[in-house]
Amino acid sequence: MAIAETIKNILVSHVYVEVPTDQMGEHDSLRDVLGVDSLGFVELRVQAEEAFDITISDEDFTPEHFATIASLTALVERRQQVAAAAV
Amino acid sequence: MLTRTPAPALGISRDDIVALLSRTTDLTHPEGADPGPAFDEALADLRRLDLAPGTPVIIALSNGTHLLRHYFAALLSGCVPLAVSPATSSARITALAEHLKAGALIAARIDPARYGADRVRPAGTEQAVPLPMGGPQGAYRPGEVLMLTSGTSGMFSACLHRLDSLLRNARRHSTAVGVRADDRLLISLPLYYSYAIVAQAMTALVTGAHLVLSGPPFNPAAYRATIERHRVTSSSITPTIARQLLELGTPLPAPLRSLAVGGDRLTPEHVAGLLDLNPGGELYVTYGLTEAGPRVATLAAHREPAHRHASVGRPLDDVTVALRDTGPDGVGELVVTTDTALLRKVGPSARQPLLAPGRVATGDLFRRDADGYLYYRGRLSDFVVVRGEKVSLYSIRQAAQTIPGVARAVPRVARDDDGENCVDLEIHASEPVLVTDAMVHDALRPLLMRSERPRRITVVPLAAAAQHK
Incomplete structure (x- = not known):
C-alpha cells in the first residue's frame, strides 16, 4: 500500500479523524483541516514508526514534517532510505 | 491600550481586535490575511447566521489568528464563544450543543450531514453550520463567554464568565508576571485552554503586547528556534513541556525574559532546573482554574529563596483566598474570592464550585505558610x-x-x-x-x-x- 494511503488509514483508525480517507487531500493541513491535536500527533508518530518500521527522531517531530499527509510521506520516504542505506 | 469607544458593556471594540490581530505573528498560517478585512468578513458571515443574542457558538479550530478572529467576532456580534479542541468528534459536539444550548459550529471543514444540515455556510476562511439540536437560542447574554471544564468537572460541563471579568483577570495576570507593551508573547498552548485565551491572548489585548502563535506538535528544538527567530520575550508552558526542556538541558535563548509554568504540580527540583536554563530571566509558577477566571496565584520563583520553590506563591491583586475544612496538618480546601469568578456552572457537572457569587471552592488542597504562600497538597476533585x-x-x-x-x-x-x-x-x-x-x-x-x-x-x-x- 502506498505510504500516503497507509497514513490516511492511521489517521482514521488510530487518530480517530472523522474525514473519510477518500476525502483527505494530501496537502490538507493535519492540524487545521483534519483536526489533529497535540496528543493526536504523538499517536500519529508512534503509529507511523510502527507501520513503516522507521524511527522518527525528536528533531524530525516538527510542525513542518507533520504539516500534511504529503510532508509526512516525504519524511517517511527519507527515513526509509536512511534505514535501507544502513543495512 | 484599548480604544476609547468600546461596544456597549463589552469593553472591547472591533478596532481593538484588529489591532491585536495586526500585532500577531501566526506561525501556523504564515501567508496571513489582512487583519481588518479578514475580521470584518468573519463578523459579517457570523451575523448572516442570524443567531439570537446570547447564543453560544462552538469554535473547533486549531491555534491561529483564524481562531481569535472567530472568537472575538462571536463576542462583537452578541454571541457567546465556546472554544473546543479541533479534534472534538461530531458526536461530542452534538452533545455539547444539546447540553450548553449552542446554536452554531465553526470549524475548518465540516461534514454538514453529521449535524443534520444539507450545506455549510461560509465563516471567513472557515465553515459554519447551524446546530438545531441546541434548542431555543439566546440561553445566555451578550458579553458572556463559555469555557469547557470537561477535564475537571465532566465532559459537557462549562463555566459561564463575562468578558469584562476575564479582561480584568488578564490585567491582574499581566501585573503579576510583568507583561509590558513591548513584550512578544508566545502562545504554544491550545487557545481553547482558559489560560491561553485569558492569560495570553487577552493579556496581549489589554497590554498592547505582540503575540506569536504556534501549534502542535511541540518540539523543544523548534521551541528554542521560535524564541530566537521571533524574538519571543515571554512564554507559558505546562510542566510536561518543562520536563522536555529540562531533559534537553540547553539554556533557553536570550530573547526570552519571562517563563511561566502552570497547569499541574511543578517540583522544586524542576523549578531550580528551569532557573538554571534561563539565567537572569524571570520564572513564574502559576496556579489557577477556569472557575476563577482563571488566574489565582503566582510565585515569582527567580525572586524567592529555594525553600519556597514548592509554592505557587500568593494570590493576585484583589484576589483573596482561605482554607476550609482544615485538618490538623494545616491542609484544607482552597476557597478563592474574586470578582473574576464564573457566573455559574452550566451543563451536567460533577461538582458545583460556586459557594456564593464570587466565591469558588477549588477542590484543591493547600497549606498556607505564615507569609501567605500557598503549597499544593492534593485534590479533592475527581x-x-x-x-x-x-x-x-x-x-x-x-x-x-x-x-x-x-x-x-x-x-x-x-x-x-x-x-x-x-x-x-x-x-x-x-x-x-x-x-x-x-x-x-x-x-x-x-x-x-x-x-x-x-x-x-x-x-x-x-x-x-x-x-x-
Whole structure:
C-alpha cells in the first residue's frame, strides 16, 4: 500500500479523524483541516514508526514534517532510505 | 491600550481586535490575511447566521489568528464563544450543543450531514453550520463567554464568565508576571485552554503586547528556534513541556525574559532546573482554574529563596483566598474570592464550585505558610493529569454509562510503561453477552477525547461485581 494511503488509514483508525480517507487531500493541513491535536500527533508518530518500521527522531517531530499527509510521506520516504542505506 | 469607544458593556471594540490581530505573528498560517478585512468578513458571515443574542457558538479550530478572529467576532456580534479542541468528534459536539444550548459550529471543514444540515455556510476562511439540536437560542447574554471544564468537572460541563471579568483577570495576570507593551508573547498552548485565551491572548489585548502563535506538535528544538527567530520575550508552558526542556538541558535563548509554568504540580527540583536554563530571566509558577477566571496565584520563583520553590506563591491583586475544612496538618480546601469568578456552572457537572457569587471552592488542597504562600497538597476533585491534559474521571464514567448494557463504570488511575498517569476502566455489565471490551472501546471512541480514553477496559458481569463489594 502506498505510504500516503497507509497514513490516511492511521489517521482514521488510530487518530480517530472523522474525514473519510477518500476525502483527505494530501496537502490538507493535519492540524487545521483534519483536526489533529497535540496528543493526536504523538499517536500519529508512534503509529507511523510502527507501520513503516522507521524511527522518527525528536528533531524530525516538527510542525513542518507533520504539516500534511504529503510532508509526512516525504519524511517517511527519507527515513526509509536512511534505514535501507544502513543495512 | 484599548480604544476609547468600546461596544456597549463589552469593553472591547472591533478596532481593538484588529489591532491585536495586526500585532500577531501566526506561525501556523504564515501567508496571513489582512487583519481588518479578514475580521470584518468573519463578523459579517457570523451575523448572516442570524443567531439570537446570547447564543453560544462552538469554535473547533486549531491555534491561529483564524481562531481569535472567530472568537472575538462571536463576542462583537452578541454571541457567546465556546472554544473546543479541533479534534472534538461530531458526536461530542452534538452533545455539547444539546447540553450548553449552542446554536452554531465553526470549524475548518465540516461534514454538514453529521449535524443534520444539507450545506455549510461560509465563516471567513472557515465553515459554519447551524446546530438545531441546541434548542431555543439566546440561553445566555451578550458579553458572556463559555469555557469547557470537561477535564475537571465532566465532559459537557462549562463555566459561564463575562468578558469584562476575564479582561480584568488578564490585567491582574499581566501585573503579576510583568507583561509590558513591548513584550512578544508566545502562545504554544491550545487557545481553547482558559489560560491561553485569558492569560495570553487577552493579556496581549489589554497590554498592547505582540503575540506569536504556534501549534502542535511541540518540539523543544523548534521551541528554542521560535524564541530566537521571533524574538519571543515571554512564554507559558505546562510542566510536561518543562520536563522536555529540562531533559534537553540547553539554556533557553536570550530573547526570552519571562517563563511561566502552570497547569499541574511543578517540583522544586524542576523549578531550580528551569532557573538554571534561563539565567537572569524571570520564572513564574502559576496556579489557577477556569472557575476563577482563571488566574489565582503566582510565585515569582527567580525572586524567592529555594525553600519556597514548592509554592505557587500568593494570590493576585484583589484576589483573596482561605482554607476550609482544615485538618490538623494545616491542609484544607482552597476557597478563592474574586470578582473574576464564573457566573455559574452550566451543563451536567460533577461538582458545583460556586459557594456564593464570587466565591469558588477549588477542590484543591493547600497549606498556607505564615507569609501567605500557598503549597499544593492534593485534590479533592475527581480528575487526573494524563500527559499534560486534565482528565475528569466523572467524564469517563458519564460516557461509559451511556452505553446500553453498562450498569456501572469504574475508572481507576494507573501508571503506564513510561511512568505516566493513565486510566483503566472496569465495566460492570448488566448484559455481559452484549458488552465486551471491544464493544465498549468502539462505543467510547466518538465520545471521549484522546487523553480520556482508557488504556485498558475490563468487563465484569454485574452479578460478579456485586459479589466483590
